[in-house]
Amino acid sequence: xxxxxxxxxxAGPISGSRSFLAKLREGDEIAxxxxxxxxxxxxxxxxxxxxxxxxxxxxxxHKFGFSxxxxxxxxxxxxxxxxxxxxxxxxxxxxxxxxRLSDTLEFFIDLLAAVxxxxxxxxxxxxxxxxxxxxxxxxxxxxxxxxxxxxxxxYGVGLLTAGIVLAIMVIPYIISVSRExxxxxPRDQREAALSLGSTxxxxxxxxVVPFARTGIMGSIFLALARALGETMAVTMxxxxxxxxxxxxxxxxxxxxxxxxNEFTEATGDLYLQSLIELGLVLFILTFILNGFxxxxxxxxxxxxxxxxxx
Amino acid sequence: MSPRLRWRKFVSGFMLAMTGVCALVAxxxxxxxxxxxxYHGGTSVSWNFFTKLPAPVGEAGxxxxxxxxxxxxxxxxxTLVGVPIGFLGAIYLAxxxxxxTAFVVRYAxxxxxxxxxxxxxxxxxxxxxxxxxxFSTLAGGFAxxxxxxxxxxxxxxxxxxxVPNALREAAMxxxxxxxxxxxxxxxxxxxxxxxxxxxxxxxxxxxxxxxxLFTALGNRFWSPGWNQPTxxxxxxxxxxxxxxxxxxxxQAWAAGLVLLGLILVINIVARGILSRGISVPR
Numbered sequence: 001x002x003x004x005x006x007x008x009x010x011a012g013p014i015s016g017s018r019s020f021l022a023k024l025r026e027g028d029e030i031a032x033x034x035x036x037x038x039x040x041x042x043x044x045x046x047x048x049x050x051x052x053x054x055x056x057x058x059x060x061x062h063k064f065g066f067s068x069x070x071x072x073x074x075x076x077x078x079x080x081x082x083x084x085x086x087x088x089x090x091x092x093x094x095x096x097x098x099x100r101l102s103d104t105l106e107f108f109i110d111l112l113a114a115v116x117x118x119x120x121x122x123x124x125x126x127x128x129x130x131x132x133x134x135x136x137x138x139x140x141x142x143x144x145x146x147x148x149x150x151x152x153x154x155y156g157v158g159l160l161t162a163g164i165v166l167a168i169m170v171i172p173y174i175i176s177v178s179r180e181x182x183x184x185x186p187r188d189q190r191e192a193a194l195s196l197g198s199t200x201x202x203x204x205x206x207x208v209v210p211f212a213r214t215g216i217m218g219s220i221f222l223a224l225a226r227a228l229g230e231t232m233a234v235t236m237x238x239x240x241x242x243x244x245x246x247x248x249x250x251x252x253x254x255x256x257x258x259x260x261n262e263f264t265e266a267t268g269d270l271y272l273q274s275l276i277e278l279g280l281v282l283f284i285l286t287f288i289l290n291g292f293x294x295x296x297x298x299x300x301x302x303x304x305x306x307x308x309x310x
Numbered sequence: 311m312s313p314r315l316r317w318r319k320f321v322s323g324f325m326l327a328m329t330g331v332c333a334l335v336a337x338x339x340x341x342x343x344x345x346x347x348x349y350h351g352g353t354s355v356s357w358n359f360f361t362k363l364p365a366p367v368g369e370a371g372x373x374x375x376x377x378x379x380x381x382x383x384x385x386x387x388x389t390l391v392g393v394p395i396g397f398l399g400a401i402y403l404a405x406x407x408x409x410x411t412a413f414v415v416r417y418a419x420x421x422x423x424x425x426x427x428x429x430x431x432x433x434x435x436x437x438x439x440x441x442x443x444x445f446s447t448l449a450g451g452f453a454x455x456x457x458x459x460x461x462x463x464x465x466x467x468x469x470x471x472x473v474p475n476a477l478r479e480a481a482m483x484x485x486x487x488x489x490x491x492x493x494x495x496x497x498x499x500x501x502x503x504x505x506x507x508x509x510x511x512x513x514x515x516x517x518x519x520x521x522x523l524f525t526a527l528g529n530r531f532w533s534p535g536w537n538q539p540t541x542x543x544x545x546x547x548x549x550x551x552x553x554x555x556x557x558x559x560x561q562a563w564a565a566g567l568v569l570l571g572l573i574l575v576i577n578i579v580a581r582g583i584l585s586r587g588i589s590v591p592r
Contacts, residue, residue, distance in 0.1 A: 031489035035402035038395050039415045042459060046418040049425065049433045056436050088332030096326055097333070105337055107581065112340040114510075114577050115570060116517020118544045122551050122566050123343060126350075126559070171336055201322035229426025231520035232544075236552060256428045256520070263432070263524045279432040283425060290424040 050283070057277030059270055078227055081167035083220060086174030087209075090216075093175070094182035095204050106179065113172035121236035124165040129156040129237060132164075137249055150248065157239035160248040165233050170223035177222060177297060181215030182208060184301045215300030221293035225286045231256040255282045344570070351567030354560045359568075364530050364546075370557050374565055376532050380447070380540035381516070384526060387451020387536075388515055392458025393508055399459075400466035405492055416464070423460035430456055431521035439525060445539040450526025454515040461511035469503025470496060502583050509580035513573045519544035543569050 089109075093102045133156030140150045185208050193203035209216070239251020240261055255278050266272040311319075358373045365372025399419075403412050434453035439445055473496050481491040497504070522528075522545050533540035543565050550562035 027489045028487050031492065032402075032406045035398045035406060036411075038398035039402040039407070039411070041395055042399050042415055042422070042463060043418040045456065045459070046422050048437070049422070049429075052433055052436045053429070056432070085332050085335060088329045089336045092326075092329035092333040096329060105333055108337045108340055110581075111574055111577055112336070112343075114513060114517075114573055115340070115343060116519070116544060116573065118517065118519040118547050118551075119343065119347070119566050119570055122547055122562060123346065125551050127346070168339060171339070175333075175336060199318050199322035201325045202318065205325070225424065229428070231426065231428040232548060236548070256426060259428050259432065260520060260523055263435070264527070276432055276436070279429045283429050286424055286426055287421065290420075294420070 053276060053280040053283060057273050057280050060274040060277050078163045078167045078170065078224075079220070081164065082171050082174060082223065086171045086219075086223075087178055087216060089171075089175045090178035090182055091204060091209070093179045095200075095208065102179075106176070109172045109175050113176065117169065117230055117232045118236075120165055120169050121233040124161065124233055124237040128161055128165055132156045132158075132161050141249075155239060155249065155251060157237050157251055158249050159238065159252045162234050162238040162252070162254070163248075165237055166227045166230060169230065169233060170226050173223045173226055174219050177219035178212075178216050181212045181219065181297060181300050184215075185211045212300055214296045218293040218296030218300070221289050221296065225289035225293065228254075228289065229256060229282060229286050231260050235260045344574075347563065347567045347570055350560075351563035351565075354564035355567060359561070359564050363532070364541075364561075365557075367555065372561070374541070374543065374546055374561065376529065377541040377543045377546040377565070378568075380526070380529070380533055381542045381544075383447050383533075383536070383540065384450045384454055384522070384542055385512065385516060387447065388454035388458055389508075389512065391452060391455025392462055392511060392515075396459050396462025396511070397466055397504065397508075399463050400470060401492060401497075403463070403467045404470035405488070405496065416467075419460040419463050422456070423464070426520075427457065427518050428520040428523075431523060431525055434521060434525045442537070444537075445525060445527035447526060447533060447536045447538065447540045450522045450540065450542065451536075453521035453525045454518060457515050457518060457521065458511040461514060462507050465507035465510070466500075466504050469500040469507065472503070473499045502586070506580045506584040509576050509583070513576040513580070516576070517544055517569060517573055519548050523548075 093105055097105065137150075137156070137160070144150045189207050189211055190203050193207040194200075198206065234254050235257040238254060238257055240253055240257055241251040259275050259278055259282075263272075263275050266275055356373075358371060360373060360378060361375050362371070362373035363376055364374065399415065403415055407415070430453050434449050434456065438449035438452050442448070477495055477499055478491060481495045482488075486494070522542055526542055526545065527539035528545050528549060529539045529541045547562050547565045547569065550558040550565070553559075
């Protein structure tokens with residue numbers, strides 16, 4: 001890992017021959033110190049962030065503990081829509097498309113990931129919401145209206161709409177990570193399956209995908225963490241109503257949306273600090289999801305090792 | 311060919327075609343977004359949009375000049391915070407540090423990268439807004455800069471590590487000190503990668519809205535100096551999109567088009583810089 005220690009025997013604080021002063025004069029020690037300060041500031045800022053969130057939420061923590069939670073968008077819609085589409089596209093990019101086409105498409109996917117969330121919110125407000133209100137929600141009510149999921153008036157805004165917008169937002173993340181993971185599956189696996197007489201699809205679906213399963217799960221968790229922390233697009237289409245309802249049509253709320261809407265209007269310490277505590281909860285949730293996702297992705301890449309571009 | 315084999319071949323062809331459709335759908339989302347923004351916002355992007363202040367409610371016309379300048383100021387501050395820490399921190403990670411310190415710094419950066427942007431906003435609020443007692447450009451710039459740090463740090467480190475060891479050894483063999491080697495050999499060899507990393511981080515925070523909501527707040531007028539609330543393009547899009555005025559919606563589309571255009575251009579330029587570079591293999 002440390003590439004440089006093998007090059008220069010004098011690197012590091014314990015150099016044998018030269019004195020600290022001599023190295024100081026040469027400038028190495030100064031450069032080392034300065035860069036160290038900047039690197040350490042990253043750690044300090046992160047610690048400070050956790051500390052401030054903890055400190056800022058002291059009042060409600062003592063008063064209520066961690067017992068008060070609001071709903072967040074754990075929308076199954078997001079997964080039902082985004083996962084098949086994302087994984088399908090990733091399979092195409094890694095197994096089927098020639099390297100050149102795959103790289104070009106990946107370029108577009110990267111650009112899609114760069115689109116800011118407020119733009120997704122804008123499109124959500126002016127395209128998805130009217131579409132939901134006048135076509136999709138009445139349609140769903142007509143066919144599946146007997147389920148409690150699809151009851152209630154069609155406002156347009158609501159959990160279902162937020163789920164759809166979030167799904168579109170996280171697809172690029174699922175594609176990019178899944179593609180990387182699929183490409184790290186060794187070529188031998190594919191060739192072995194093909195030589196046993198399986199078709200291209202069978203080798204992909206029964207050999208390559210199972211091999212990369214944990215990594216793909218990781219990409220899904222990563223997407224979930226993104227969706228959970230996503231503020232703008234959700235705030236704009238979810239309807240912002242602090243009620244929990246069985247219907248997917250009803251307006252809802254998410255942690256991030258609560259903070260975005262109420263923070264500047266919070267009066268009194270308890271109100272403000274409760275919102276900061278929500279921020280702390282959000283931080284912890286995304287921390288756990290991200291850590292879990294990273295673990296799964298690293299596990300797969302280490303098992304694979306080689307690049308097996310089709 | 312037996313019927314079973316024919317069936318298997320059909321399934322194979324069909325499913326693979328479906329994956330192609332998935333890829334096509336994903337890519338077409340981008341084209342759709344761009345097309346829709348150009349269609350709706352294109353007509354509203356005018357000279358006035360770039361030069362005029364927002365008009366009072368009910369009055370047609372007006373522009374977003376203050377938001378554009380506000381965004382530029384915020385991004386300048388963000389770059390001043392994010393790039394030095396990210397760049398110099400990366401040099402420490404790649405060239406000086408041993409195992410444990412590097413692990414801790416990298417872990418902290420990854421943690422920071424995963425923090426939802428709204429939580430970054432809360433942090434900047436309690437660290438900068440509360441002590442100064444009012445919302446300011448300074449606080450917004452700090453929040454955005456904080457988001458730039460992990461992105462710049464991690465990718466710069468990767469590009470520095472990709473510089474072949476032979477270059478380091480050659481410089482050392484000629485008698486150069488370590489700091490001189492870094493300044494005159496390693497950083498120049500990786501400069502395309504570093505530039506790309508900085509540009510991508512810049513583009514990423516340029517569209518961030520959530521951390522600005524309660525740091526820079528927003529402003530319908532010019533924001534003099536650095537200590538006043540300021541408007542910014544993303545926050546203006548948010549405010550205008552959820553407002554009930556038809557004219558504001560048009561302006562929101564125009565602002566969306568300008569913002570997305572800026573971000574996509576930076577992205578394309580950044581990747582172009584990287585792909586023309588021969589010095590750093592990826």
